[in-house]
Amino acid sequence: MDHEFDRKPDDSQDKHEQAKTSFEDLQKLMEQFKITADEAKAEQKPKATEPAQDEGEQPQDEPVLSVDELIERAVSSEEQPAEAPEETEESPEQTTKASENAVTAPEAPTEEPAAPVKPKKEETKKKPAKKKPAPRKQVIRKKEMKPELTQEELEQQEREAILEGSAKRRHPDQPTATVSLNQTKKSAPAKKSAAAQKTTPHNKKHKKNSKAAMARRRKKRLMRLGTVVVLLLVAVVLVVSAVKALTNRSPKEDAAAGSAVLTEEQNLEQRKKEGPASQQETKQYLAIKDDDSLPSYAKEYPGLYAKALDEPNTLSDEKVCYLTFDDGPSTSNTPGILDTLKKENVKATFFVVTSEIDEETAPILQRIVDEGHTLCIHANEHKYGDLYASTEAYLEDFANAYDKIYELTGYRVQGFRFPGGSNGQVNSSGCYDDIVTEMTRRGFEYYDWNAYAHDAEGGNYSAEEMADMAVHEVDISSRNDVILLMHDTYGKDKTVSALEQIISQLKEEGIKMLPITNSTRPVHFEVSDATPQEYDENAEEESDSAEEDSDSSDSDGEETE
Secondary structure (H helix, E strand, O other), X not given: OHHHHHHHHHHHHHHHHHHHHHHHHHHHHHHHHHHHHHHHHHHHOOOOOHHHHOOOOOOOOOOOOOHHHHHHHHHHHOOOOOOOOOOOOOOHXXXXXXXXXXXXXXXXXXXXXXXOOOOOHHHHHHHHHHOOOOXXXXXXXXXXXXXXXXXXXHHHHHHHHHHHHHHHHOOOOOOOOOOOHHHHHHHHHHHHHHXXXXXXXXXXXXXXXXXXXXXXXXXXXXXXXXXXXXXXXXXXXXXXXXXXXXXXXXXXXXXXXXHHHHHHHHHHHHHHHXXXXXXXXXXHHHHHOOOOOXXXXXXXXXXXXXXXXXXXXXXXXXXXXXXXXXXXXXXXXXXXXXXXXXXXXXOOEEEEEHHHOOOXXXXXXXXXXHOOOEEEEEEOOOOHHHHOOOHHHHHHHHHHHHHHHHHHHOOOOOEEOOOOOOOOHHHHOOOHHHHHHHHHHOOOEEOOOOEEOOOOOOOOOOHHHHHHHHHHHHHHOOOOEEEEEEEOOOOOHHHHHHHHHHHHHHHHOOOEEXXXXXXXXXXXXXXXXXXXXXXXXXXXXXXXXXXXXXOOOOOOOOEEO
């Protein structure tokens, strides 16, 4: 046993020396093989790939391993150490086999394969000069070399180049890694899945952001669509409104729109259902219905009340003319008067007789209201004997006129004018005081006149003469509030012709023309037993023409406020 233990160190030392000697020989052979390979490539010039050219290269700054370190790695990687040949000279076949084994040696799988060693520049330059390979060997090696590499060899060279590049970046103590074709193909899906796992949160975030962007774009499109729809609806409404405005004209200009006609018909039906306006209870009626001190006729017609005044009437600071027309409406003269007033942009007041209103004159009555003129009551029946027989008779006639106007137009009258004036037949009837007291209690105001166009006294005046007389009486009036009397009933064609001249002359003199309202200071005649000279009751009863002229009175009579 002692003898065997004594020999082991010698054997291991001999093996170490033999391995060292064989490694030096192997290194020399590799250098010779490299030289011959370079010469063969120079002659044949094969298309070499970048990994093939870089097969034996290493970065200059990589440390060169010593011979002892390389031998130790070689011994540890091989199961059976190679025996070093004793002969210094080898046959060409042995040389080629050794070179092939040297080239293919890195393919053997080892736990820690040794990186290819790049000889120093000084040694590569000196050694070929000392010992050159024989020409015969070069020829043999050229024949045995394969200038073109297979796909697997190229891939293996690429992997080796990758390992060499990674070796430059790794720490000197870090072991190298080996990569084979099968391992690369199998590990690729694992790497890809790992990369996918790493990027999964980013992908989720990207998908989330893309969904949010799509939602924002969808919202913008919906907003634009909604804006377009709203603009279209507004345009349609504007067009419909414009069409209604164009079609809703006066009967003279154009027929009313179908919707407007239906609305007016509906209003008319509603007013008919409500009943007569004079029978509808008002606040004024409820305040006096239990008052026993009032006469019995005061409790009749509970809806026959005018709107109370907010402030008392006062005289105007400058002269104002109120154009008034009695005894209408008529189809022959009232439309012409309305046309002239519209042309001159002047508003007037119409005291109408409602018993003469029919299907032809009803639209004229509506036109008076629509064009902003004031509508007042003259009478329902223009007959003095019946009208002024008693206070009850006058209230009945007034209520009939009031109800008819409201039914046709929805207009509630505020004022009236006594047929013949307040100093005419009503003054001699004996019930003047009671009528005035009752009408005033109900809030109605009556209006006489203090200027006259002389179109109802039977005089054969021309339109120019009538205009001059009317303007002259307006000028000489002592009051600033001047109420001018004219007529628009049948047979008053000259009044229509004179109206335009009257308006023109009043404008030249700077006199305003306004309609009567409940704030207008009224004109009242002085009540006396004397009747106007133009008044002739018997003549009115004999002919209808005399009835038309019954409103004329002495304009020079005294006035009272």
